[in-house]
Amino acid sequence: MRTSPTAERPRRVFWLLAAGVGLAALNLRTGITSVGPVLNEITVDLGMSGALAGVLTTLPVLCFAVFGGATPTLIRRFGEHRVLVVALLALTVGLATRVLTGDPWLFLTLTALALSGGAIGNVLVPTLVKQHFPDRIGTMTTLYTTALAVGTTVAAAATVPVERASGSWHLALGMYAAFGVIAVIPWLLVLHREPPRPDPAEALGLGEVLRTGTGWQSVFFFGSQSAVAYIMFGWYAQFLRDNGLEPATAGLALSYLTFLAIPIALVLPGLMARVRDHRGFVGTFYACYAVGVTGLWLAPLQGVWLWTTFIGVGMGTFTLALTFFAVRTRTSAGTAAMSATSQGLGYLMGGAGPFLFGTLHDLTDAWNAPLAMVLGLTTLNLVVGMLLGRPHYLEDRLTTRSGKGATSAG
Numbered sequence: 001m002r003t004s005p006t007a008e009r010p011r012r013v014f015w016l017l018a019a020g021v022g023l024a025a026l027n028l029r030t031g032i033t034s035v036g037p038v039l040n041e042i043t044v045d046l047g048m049s050g051a052l053a054g055v056l057t058t059l060p061v062l063c064f065a066v067f068g069g070a071t072p073t074l075i076r077r078f079g080e081h082r083v084l085v086v087a088l089l090a091l092t093v094g095l096a097t098r099v100l101t102g103d104p105w106l107f108l109t110l111t112a113l114a115l116s117g118g119a120i121g122n123v124l125v126p127t128l129v130k131q132h133f134p135d136r137i138g139t140m141t142t143l144y145t146t147a148l149a150v151g152t153t154v155a156a157a158a159t160v161p162v163e164r165a166s167g168s169w170h171l172a173l174g175m176y177a178a179f180g181v182i183a184v185i186p187w188l189l190v191l192h193r194e195p196p197r198p199d200p201a202e203a204l205g206l207g208e209v210l211r212t213g214t215g216w217q218s219v220f221f222f223g224s225q226s227a228v229a230y231i232m233f234g235w236y237a238q239f240l241r242d243n244g245l246e247p248a249t250a251g252l253a254l255s256y257l258t259f260l261a262i263p264i265a266l267v268l269p270g271l272m273a274r275v276r277d278h279r280g281f282v283g284t285f286y287a288c289y290a291v292g293v294t295g296l297w298l299a300p301l302q303g304v305w306l307w308t309t310f311i312g313v314g315m316g317t318f319t320l321a322l323t324f325f326a327v328r329t330r331t332s333a334g335t336a337a338m339s340a341t342s343q344g345l346g347y348l349m350g351g352a353g354p355f356l357f358g359t360l361h362d363l364t365d366a367w368n369a370p371l372a373m374v375l376g377l378t379t380l381n382l383v384v385g386m387l388l389g390r391p392h393y394l395e396d397r398l399t400t401r402s403g404k405g406a407t408s409a410g
Contacts, residue, residue: 013190017132020186021125021140024088025147027183028121030176031095031114032060034155036233038169045169046104055108061230061351063115064122069344071123072205072336080131080332084124085187091117092180099174117180123340126325131332138273141326145265145319151179153258204337204398206344212397217388218324218338222346224381225317227353228289228374232257232311234354239367243300253308260312261319268316269323278327281320282385289314289378297371317381321346324388330395338394353377 035042035056043053074083094114098107125144133140155176163172209215236257240250272278292310295303325339360369 013193016186016190018140018143020183020190021128022143022147023179023183023186024084024121025125025144026151027088027091027176027180028118028125028148029152030155030179031091031111031118033152034159034173034176037156037160038163038172041163041169046102046107048104052104052108056111058351059108059112060115061347063112064119064347065344067116067119068123068347069206069340071120072340074120075124075127075336080124080128081187081191081193083120084128085184085191087117087120087124088180088184088187089117090114091121092177092184095180096174096177099170122343123336126322126339127332127336130326130329130335137326138270141269141273141323142266145269145322146262149261149265153262156258157255204333206337206341208398209337209341209394212394214328214388214392214394214397215338215341217384218328218342219345220384221324221381221388222321222342223349224377224384225315225321226346226350228377228381229315229318230350231353231357231374232315235357239296240300240304242367245301245304253304257308257312257315260309261315264313264316265319268319272320272323272327276391277389278320278324279386279389282382282389285314285317285320286378286382286385290375293371293374293378297368314378317385320385328388328392328394330393334394
């Protein structure tokens with residue numbers, strides 16, 4: 001009988017790897033969600049123009065697309081552990097040093113450095129879960145997605161109180177570098193336990209993934225949920241304010257919306273690991289989106305907390321998308337390739353979402369067309385999710401295509 005990698009590993013190494021996964025995930029969004037609450041203070045203090053402020057808010061999706069897509073190549077050349085250590089160091093150095101400069105362009109450059117580390121980590125952490133915990137994917141994906149949600153929420157919620165207490169946005173943003181220092185320690189301790197690198201002939205790239213229906217389904221599933229999420233993060237509070245809700249209450253509703261990701265991340269990966277067919281989850285999240293968005297359209301203030309709850313639960317498609325990387329692949333190489341391809345192209349879709357939403361609002365001077373766009377995106381998410389949710393694996397689709405090619409050639 002073949003012994004599982006978890007059983008062969010010393011307990012100390014097991015806990016170091018588990019802690020490393022959780023701590024790394026905790027850091028992947030702090031450099032993003034900490035900026036928005038103090039964006040006005042940053043732009044005023046650094047003398048940023050509106051165009052540069054736009055670049056700052058667009059940098060995350062650009063970095064996630066560029067550096068996330070390059071991660072499989074880095075893994076093949078340097079190995080997973082070394083790449084993650086460098087990524088966490090880049091994230092930490094970027095967060096720590098960008099608050100020390102008064103030059104807006106240098107601030108943007110150092111922000112890009114920090115985001116590059118987060119982008120690489122986005123691809124690497126699901127790969128490491130698949131590699132080190134193949135028999136505990138549900139548990140470890142729960143740890144990863146929950147830590148990611150906690151880090152996202154804490155950075156959004158804690159930045160303003162710290163800025164007000166200290167009188168400095170520099171301290172409020174720079175303090176998240178300390179989390180990066182802590183996160184890199186477990187990976188330094190297990191650096192010598194790097195698994196053997198896979199045969200380069202078995203490596204998968206963007207081209208191989210996109211030659212399968214599974215690859216395209218994952219790209220569009222991740223991209224459509226990302227577009228809806230970025231729309232909600234950027235426009236939800238403004239939509240509620242325009243419909244008569246007090247600014248403080250609108251901000252609280254947005255915080256509640258993001259908080260709902262935490263309990264979903266705690267429960268969903270474990271549930272997904274117990275079944276092979278995940279179409280029921282896709283349909284459930286779509287139904288929540290449909291109820292929440294329709295409620296906002298027809299009666300935005302009368303049931304604001306109910307609609308917010310439905311939409312917040314619907315945004316569980318993010319955890320669903322991340323978990324698909326592990327449950328729809330057989331190997332860590334497949335997970336890395338599917339994750340990098342889906343995130344690299346999907347985040348470009350995500351970045352376009354808020355822009356198109358705002359453009360529709362400006363053109364129509366109303367919210368009907370933008371909300372119809374959101375319903376269209378969630379419907380796209382449903383369609384591709386129903387295809388992706390069927391029991392199958394990326395590698396099997398590649399083998400099938402290779403077999404057909406060989407047959408044709410023969």
